[in-house]
Amino acid sequence: MKNKPSLPKGTRDFGPLEMGRRNFILDTIKKVFLRYGFQPIETPAMEQLSTLKGKYGDEGDQLLFKILNSGDYLKDIDAATQNSKSLTTLISEKGLRYDLTVPFARYVVMNQHEINFPFRRFQIQPVWRADRPQKGRYREFYQCDADIIGTKSLVCEAEIIQMILEVFSGLSLEAFTIKMNHRSILAGIAEVIEAPDKMGELCITLDKLDKIGQDKVMAELAERGFNDEALTKLEPFFQLETHTWKERLDELKSLFTNSMEGLKGVREVEEILSLARGLDFEGANFDFDPLLARGLTYYTGAIFEVKAKGVSIGSICGGGRYDNLTGVFGLEDVSGVGISFGVDRIYDVMEELEMFQAQARSGTKLLIAHFDKDSFKFAIRLLGRVRKEGIAAEIYPEDAKMKKQLGYADKKQIPYVVIIGPEEIQSGAFTFKNMQSGDQSKMDVSEIIEKLKEETDE
Amino acid sequence: MKNKPSLPKGTRDFGPLEMGRRNFILDTIKKVFLRYGFQPIETPAMEQLSTLKGKYGDEGDQLLFKILNSGDYLKDIDAATQNSKSLTTLISEKGLRYDLTVPFARYVVMNQHEINFPFRRFQIQPVWRADRPQKGRYREFYQCDADIIGTKSLVCEAEIIQMILEVFSGLSLEAFTIKMNHRSILAGIAEVIEAPDKMGELCITLDKLDKIGQDKVMAELAERGFNDEALTKLEPFFQLETHTWKERLDELKSLFTNSMEGLKGVREVEEILSLARGLDFEGANFDFDPLLARGLTYYTGAIFEVKAKGVSIGSICGGGRYDNLTGVFGLEDVSGVGISFGVDRIYDVMEELEMFQAQARSGTKLLIAHFDKDSFKFAIRLLGRVRKEGIAAEIYPEDAKMKKQLGYADKKQIPYVVIIGPEEIQSGAFTFKNMQSGDQSKMDVSEIIEKLKEETDE
Numbered sequence: 001m002k003n004k005p006s007l008p009k010g011t012r013d014f015g016p017l018e019m020g021r022r023n024f025i026l027d028t029i030k031k032v033f034l035r036y037g038f039q040p041i042e043t044p045a046m047e048q049l050s051t052l053k054g055k056y057g058d059e060g061d062q063l064l065f066k067i068l069n070s071g072d073y074l075k076d077i078d079a080a081t082q083n084s085k086s087l088t089t090l091i092s093e094k095g096l097r098y099d100l101t102v103p104f105a106r107y108v109v110m111n112q113h114e115i116n117f118p119f120r121r122f123q124i125q126p127v128w129r130a131d132r133p134q135k136g137r138y139r140e141f142y143q144c145d146a147d148i149i150g151t152k153s154l155v156c157e158a159e160i161i162q163m164i165l166e167v168f169s170g171l172s173l174e175a176f177t178i179k180m181n182h183r184s185i186l187a188g189i190a191e192v193i194e195a196p197d198k199m200g201e202l203c204i205t206l207d208k209l210d211k212i213g214q215d216k217v218m219a220e221l222a223e224r225g226f227n228d229e230a231l232t233k234l235e236p237f238f239q240l241e242t243h244t245w246k247e248r249l250d251e252l253k254s255l256f257t258n259s260m261e262g263l264k265g266v267r268e269v270e271e272i273l274s275l276a277r278g279l280d281f282e283g284a285n286f287d288f289d290p291l292l293a294r295g296l297t298y299y300t301g302a303i304f305e306v307k308a309k310g311v312s313i314g315s316i317c318g319g320g321r322y323d324n325l326t327g328v329f330g331l332e333d334v335s336g337v338g339i340s341f342g343v344d345r346i347y348d349v350m351e352e353l354e355m356f357q358a359q360a361r362s363g364t365k366l367l368i369a370h371f372d373k374d375s376f377k378f379a380i381r382l383l384g385r386v387r388k389e390g391i392a393a394e395i396y397p398e399d400a401k402m403k404k405q406l407g408y409a410d411k412k413q414i415p416y417v418v419i420i421g422p423e424e425i426q427s428g429a430f431t432f433k434n435m436q437s438g439d440q441s442k443m444d445v446s447e448i449i450e451k452l453k454e455e456t457d458e
Numbered sequence: 459m460k461n462k463p464s465l466p467k468g469t470r471d472f473g474p475l476e477m478g479r480r481n482f483i484l485d486t487i488k489k490v491f492l493r494y495g496f497q498p499i500e501t502p503a504m505e506q507l508s509t510l511k512g513k514y515g516d517e518g519d520q521l522l523f524k525i526l527n528s529g530d531y532l533k534d535i536d537a538a539t540q541n542s543k544s545l546t547t548l549i550s551e552k553g554l555r556y557d558l559t560v561p562f563a564r565y566v567v568m569n570q571h572e573i574n575f576p577f578r579r580f581q582i583q584p585v586w587r588a589d590r591p592q593k594g595r596y597r598e599f600y601q602c603d604a605d606i607i608g609t610k611s612l613v614c615e616a617e618i619i620q621m622i623l624e625v626f627s628g629l630s631l632e633a634f635t636i637k638m639n640h641r642s643i644l645a646g647i648a649e650v651i652e653a654p655d656k657m658g659e660l661c662i663t664l665d666k667l668d669k670i671g672q673d674k675v676m677a678e679l680a681e682r683g684f685n686d687e688a689l690t691k692l693e694p695f696f697q698l699e700t701h702t703w704k705e706r707l708d709e710l711k712s713l714f715t716n717s718m719e720g721l722k723g724v725r726e727v728e729e730i731l732s733l734a735r736g737l738d739f740e741g742a743n744f745d746f747d748p749l750l751a752r753g754l755t756y757y758t759g760a761i762f763e764v765k766a767k768g769v770s771i772g773s774i775c776g777g778g779r780y781d782n783l784t785g786v787f788g789l790e791d792v793s794g795v796g797i798s799f800g801v802d803r804i805y806d807v808m809e810e811l812e813m814f815q816a817q818a819r820s821g822t823k824l825l826i827a828h829f830d831k832d833s834f835k836f837a838i839r840l841l842g843r844v845r846k847e848g849i850a851a852e853i854y855p856e857d858a859k860m861k862k863q864l865g866y867a868d869k870k871q872i873p874y875v876v877i878i879g880p881e882e883i884q885s886g887a888f889t890f891k892n893m894q895s896g897d898q899s900k901m902d903v904s905e906i907i908e909k910l911k912e913e914t915d916e
Contacts, residue, residue: 004787004788005509005567007505007506008502008552013569014500014501016499019497019498019499032685035845035851037501039477039821039870041472041474043471044469045598047466047583050463052464067523068546070520070588072542084531087537107473109466118856118866120852155855158838271829275838279839279845329462347840363495379735398610412497
């Protein structure tokens with residue numbers, strides 16, 4: 001019996017339509033990365049579990065896809081005495097990449113003597129997580145990261161802001177906001193409310209502000225043991241929301257009179273924006289939000305997050321400055337700043353806003369259709385000639401009714417068809433059909449090539 | 459204690475240098491695929507083991523990387539009564555892709571009602587095999603496949619030949635041979651030597667001809683039970699080697715007077731070459747070899763294989779016509795023809811022949827170096843302006859000695875550096891240095907941009 005094939009839960013195929021759209025997004029991002037001097041690297045799908053484990057918290061460890069050792073892996077193991085957890089460590093040494101950051105850190109440590117610092121690398125590869133699949137959450141998805149490591153220069157943060165602006169402008173996705181904050185500002189807030197040791201909990205709770213609102217954030221903080229005085233002192237920071245982001249920076253300076261750390265954060269944000277202005281930043285699509293607290297404790301400086309307007313979906317891009325990328329692998333003091341574009345979410349946003357059109361098209365510009373055996377022979381020679389001019393073209397490979405041949409072109413969204421028949425060969429004038437408009441005219445071969453070359457250059 | 463990180467056996471990182479080279483190869487191939495009307499698809503890294511198992515023979519099944527089920531996978535399993543093999547089926551449902559053909563077949567079956575046949579797809583993705591790693595053999599490597607399915611038209615075979623020629627010409631790899639044969643010719647030979655039931659064994663043995671030579675092939679055939687008469691009748695086929703490939707086709711017609719199957723093979727080869735000629739085929743880099751027998755029993759028509767000359771490495775490209783891509787998943791009669799480029803081997807050949815040069819370069823065209831704080835500010839504005847013109851550029855992000863900044867550019871193979879200092883800002887004439895030749899001259903900003911735009915357009 002033949003079994004009906006299926007896909008593993010939470011995974012997807014990408015057909016030609018999805019690939020065209022996804023490549024448009026990835027190519028746009030790549031072009032910006034390259035213009036900013038970033039170089040690509042790739043790491044293997046599989047890493048040693050010792051490389052991956054303990055890097056993503058307990059939950060992360062559970063979500064790692066683990067690969068069974070090859071061969072007779074049970075040999076010398078008394079499976080009867082093991083449970084799932086203990087057996088795993090005995091029969092699995094490798095796991096699938098969970099993100100691109102840990103493999104990058106491993107790469108840097110292993111290649112530290114060859115790398116030309118400051119190192120600007122980008123990496124676009126799938127990652128795998130054994131998460132419960134749901135709408136918009138997959139077990140295999142692409143990450144698209146760029147990092148500059150080996151320098152603390154704030155010009156890097158400024159470049160990150162500009163890159164984000166250029167990527168979304170390249171995608172013609174104009175309705176978005178880059179939110180920025182700084183860890184030192186969050187630390188300053190924790191100082192001001194006299195809970196400096198509870199900054200982690202403060203951040204975890206503030207991270208929910210968008211979803212649950214101020215009242216529930218306050219309630220959760222109270223539950224977490226922040227006292228009334230602390231919550232009262234937190235109030236003014238919420239009130240900053242009604243101000244412009246430029247005003248917020250000034251207000252913070254007075255709120256932080258007793259926090260060196262907080263003031264340092266404000267100064268760095270101002271310095272970054274001043275550098276960005278040199279690079280052409282004008283403040284559009286930008287927001288400074290002192291309550292923005294990205295979950296990852298990993299960040300130590302500026303943090304960034306991008307959200308699309310008018311589409312209820314999480315952040316479509318995020319990143320920040322970290323002080324210790326590779327410490328976990330024994331190489332200390334590698335500071336850097338990175339950004340990650342959420343390609344799947346950007347795809348979903350663009351789909352919801354019906355922004356995909358041209359990308360849906362086939363790469364093929366011309367289908368050569370034919371009436372009979374002699375036309376087919378002629379058509380093949382024309383095909384060779386057209387392709388030699390760099391034009392993507394196809395012949396319908398079989399004898400078939402004209403309707404079928406045109407139907408093929410229509411379905412594949414091939415924009416032009418040329419029809420070859422005995423009369424056309426005789427006269428040298430061929431029917432050239434625009435499949436979108438339905439217009440057709442008679443042209444000779446060089447006119448057809450001229451027309452298609454114009455289209456290809458566009 | 460921090461553990462020193464390592465890579466799993468048989469896997470590799472690709473740094474910027476390798477990526478530049480590899481992308482050059484992949485982009486060249488992709489461009490040809492697109493010009494021939496092929497569309498990209500991608501399938502997940504993980505497939506159900508039920509999809510993969512039984513498709514690659516017993517050895518293949520053992521070489522599949524299997525993924526441990528998530529959660530408490532041992533629950534309800536009495537591990538004590540299991541061995542490695544039986545336990546695997548209980549604790550692992552998914553495996554990593556072993557090639558691109560089986561996932562493609564699964565894709566076609568699952569999407570048969572949406573696909574626009576004849577379907578031209580290409581797919582460039584890594585595959586994983588738990589093979590013993592050795593020089594040139596990895597556990598993770600890329601495959602790069604193109605197939606046209608849903609038509610038996612021989613024009614597809616002709617297109618495959620042309621695509622191979624265009625790919626290697628695009629790579630400037632001129633020393634190669636495309637070998638072609640046809641399964642019906644091999645079947646004809648089996649008929650002529652009166653061993654039609656032993657065609658499989660004949661092919662397996664002939665496949666070793668390149669490596670072990672005619673004598674050892676004859677000896678092995680004798681061992682496999684081919685009698686003296688059969689071996690005598692096989693002789694004339696070996697003697698064809700001294701002829702040109704055009705002569706071989708004619709000779710075969712007389713050798714096949716008693717084999718309809720053999721004659722059919724010859725006719726199809728002639729037809730394919732005649733169609734290829736229409737497409738611009740001139741016979742260069744081509745060889746018709748009636749003893750070429752690719753291992754895979756899967757092929758039913760024309761077969762192709764490409765070898766590089768002057769480099770002792772296996773085939774760098776192979777493919778052929780198959781009659782039943784999807785039968786194993788219950789969809790019969792999907793015929794097609796496909797080609798697979800061995801990207802890793804092509805890389806190795808090009809490296810051995812020292813063909814990589816330009817690809818080694820960084821994408822960055824200009825580094826902006828600076829002397830002091832004011833120069834840095836000026837440099838940042840220049841950076842924004844240069845990038846706006848579409849030129850890939852960087853600033854050295856920190857205050858650093860000029861030597862260090864130039865060293866960075868040199869290591870990254872950035873071709874040009876502009877040096878910004880207080881005098882230069884005053885005069886508007888900046889030192890513009892060609893890093894390869896060492897030449898430098900004074901230019902103003904628009905001259906610099908003009909110069910770099912010319913370079914970028916090249």
